[in-house]
Amino acid sequence: MPTADVNGHPIYFEDTGGDGPAVLFSHGFLMDHEMFAAQVAALAGEFRCIVWDERGFGQTPAGGPFTFWDSAADALALLTHLGVGQAVLSGMSQGGFISLRAALMDPERVKGLALIDTQAGTEDPDVLPGYEALNDEWMANGPGAVQEVVAGLILGEGIDPTPWYAKWATADREQFGLGFRCLADRDDVTGRLGEIRCPAIIFHGDCDQSIPIAKAELLRDGLAGCEGLVVVAGAPHAANMSHPDQVNGPLREFLRRHA
Numbered sequence: 001m002p003t004a005d006v007n008g009h010p011i012y013f014e015d016t017g018g019d020g021p022a023v024l025f026s027h028g029f030l031m032d033h034e035m036f037a038a039q040v041a042a043l044a045g046e047f048r049c050i051v052w053d054e055r056g057f058g059q060t061p062a063g064g065p066f067t068f069w070d071s072a073a074d075a076l077a078l079l080t081h082l083g084v085g086q087a088v089l090s091g092m093s094q095g096g097f098i099s100l101r102a103a104l105m106d107p108e109r110v111k112g113l114a115l116i117d118t119q120a121g122t123e124d125p126d127v128l129p130g131y132e133a134l135n136d137e138w139m140a141n142g143p144g145a146v147q148e149v150v151a152g153l154i155l156g157e158g159i160d161p162t163p164w165y166a167k168w169a170t171a172d173r174e175q176f177g178l179g180f181r182c183l184a185d186r187d188d189v190t191g192r193l194g195e196i197r198c199p200a201i202i203f204h205g206d207c208d209q210s211i212p213i214a215k216a217e218l219l220r221d222g223l224a225g226c227e228g229l230v231v232v233a234g235a236p237h238a239a240n241m242s243h244p245d246q247v248n249g250p251l252r253e254f255l256r257r258h259a
Contacts, residue, residue, distance in 0.1 A: 039090070203251075
């Protein structure tokens with residue numbers, strides 16, 4: 001299996017290769033590289049599509065507590081490992097948190113940002129206690145009692161959650177806990193959005209229950225190079241999975257302009 005030893009731990013990745021411009025896809029919380037299957041299938045003939053499992057998810061272990069800045073460093077180090085000097089970074093939810101931080105860490109390497117159902121700020125203090133309760137139940141007893149709620153928040157009603165239930169059932173709870181603490185305790189980079197000058201495009205489902213679309217509007221207004229907010233009609237949090245046809249077309253055109 002393809003792994004890159006970077007920053008002291010192995011990172012699982014898949015790379016379509018080829019001579020096309022590179023795009024690095026970063027997944028959301030509780031997901032893995034497979035959530036971008038529809039984007040890779042649509043774009044791989046023209047672009048070099050790289051997907052990876054972030055710390056604590058899929059086939060990439062987290063050796064201890066970490067932050068999204070650590071994961072951003074992993075993303076950049078993975079590109080270095082693959083010999084990619086510059087790439088467009090596409091991130092969904094926490095993958096967007098990572099992509100924004102990578103653009104702040106090394107702006108010369110980020111040709112553009114394609115951000116999906118994400119934001120720049122911290123978790124809403126009104127909903128965080130509910131997430132903490134879900135985390136406590138998962139850590140104590142596994143996902144069984146809360147997986148339907150979690151799947152509803154991420155996948156909505158249009159995606160079969162069964163494959164993800166199977167993955168969650170076998171996932172290491174300690175890894176889950178580390179990933180959750182990173183998510184819940186993240187810092188706010190809203191005040192630094194003006195430092196990011198590269199082109200950007202934002203996608204957001206108008207039925208997203210996890211991140212309100214107002215957060216996407218703040219992101220749009222804060223990124224100087226933002227070319228627009230694509231509202232994905234009827235889409236939940238994982239808009240790229242539920243409505244790939246509404247995402248892939250504008251994403252392809254953005255990549256043709258900037259990758």
